[in-house]
Amino acid sequence: MTAGTAFQELVADGVTASVDGVSMLPETSLTVRPGENVVITGPNGAGKTTFLRILTGNMLPTAGTITLDGTRVDERDRTIRRVIAPLIGPIAGYRDLTVGDHLILVDQTWGGDRAGAAERIIAILERLDIYDFRDRYLSQLSSGQRQLVELSIVLLRPSALLVLDEPEQRLDTGRRELLSDVLRERVDAASSVVWVCHDQELAERTATRIERFPQHS
Template sequence: MISTRALTRDFVVSRTETVHAVRGISLDVEPGELVAVLGPNGAGKTTTLRMLTTLITPTSGTATVAGYDVTTHPSQVRRRIGYVGQGNGAGHSQRVGDELVGQGVIYGHDRRTAKLRAGELLEALELKDLAQRKVSDLSGGQRRRLDVAMGLVHAPPLLFLDEPSTGLDPQNRANLWDHILRMREQYSMTIVLTTHYLDEADSMAERVVVVDHGEVIADDTADGLKATLAGDRLAVTVAPGNIARLTELAEQLPGAREVIAVGDEVSVRVADGPAALPELVAAAQRGGVPIAAAQVHRPTLDDVFLNLTGRSLREDSNGKAA
């Protein structure tokens, strides 16, 4: 569904300054996949999506989307994709139903077909009772559902979602994703999304692609990334005066790394926490080191991100993505 090779995009700021926003991204997305693209602000995520949706042209490299080259056949690409950007796409003074019908006409439907399609989407996304309401009167969650509906008017096989749930409260985020996933199943869509909400990527995406400084630095399932790049963390608390000995024992665990002692607690990163914790506790008992508490913390995607980039995606999620 998507294939890019050495895709780049430069922005000339002045005669002496050029920003290399995307530095050679090669990526394949198969039909039916849901792929989440993660990265810090300025990593090149939105720029990449804008190239794939033909909104800007690549500086170099190639990209085919839904079987068509984004540079030589942009109109064919646009017919086959839906795009929900970070801003709201509907006109504030327009009625909800009219916006959907108009979008359908733009994509080549006759007015009768456009009305039928609009009615289907209003029903599916729970917007039917709002059809006569002005867009400016909608809540944030309702507007985002309308944006998704507008992106699906022409039943595209591929949907791009750029930060679709940013600014929504947890309940509206959950409702929006429930609608999106039902639409995906109904229309067998491929979905590519960017998000700063790691739980969205973790729970819904079949693949997670991490981008930093305009390059792909990781590409795997969420579980694969967590197992390979982060590992589990053991947190063990001992009675006062035993921290040095416990630290030594933790360092002797097979594959142990990031052994850190703070106060009376030692934390250590290992590949398999449930297997390593009993081993560490048994070693402590043999060595006469009393254990007060012990826990296994499974890795998160933020641990992966910190491991890969040296910073937390959560710390970077308040600014505008690029």
């Protein structure tokens, strides 16, 4: 787990989203600072995933602004990408690369020093209890195993803010506990997490703050 560029605050100010005149997200505001573990809950159709996409600069809001320390958030900006690490939807991956190969690729892409690569990769595999899967291809993993591998890819890259969409999905009870521990560790290290969660008990146990999105029509 590599530290990213530190930030002071991420601010969503009155953002909305609509497609062809249909509202996908009502006006929403949120401020995130270092050391916060913010869980977003709410019914299906409340705009949670849409909000995460806007928050990471993957999608432009119809109205309102997203700024990181006063700079507009755009996922194409490399500085922004060294602060915000998203996991929103499945990672495509490569059929002919093993789990370990994927992590090596991520580590080198983000400028990890070669001498310490093996140590970093082994550490993240062991922390998520997926070391035994290092030589498997993604197609050989169960849905829960793949979820943890995708989480390992995001955790390995530099970041100060994780943005995750339902990372608990497809994980059994034990692995949800593991997820909770890992996210708390990130926050204890002065990083931040914003994530959508449908497991209310997990959210209450893990979050420093819960934001509930209402259903909208």
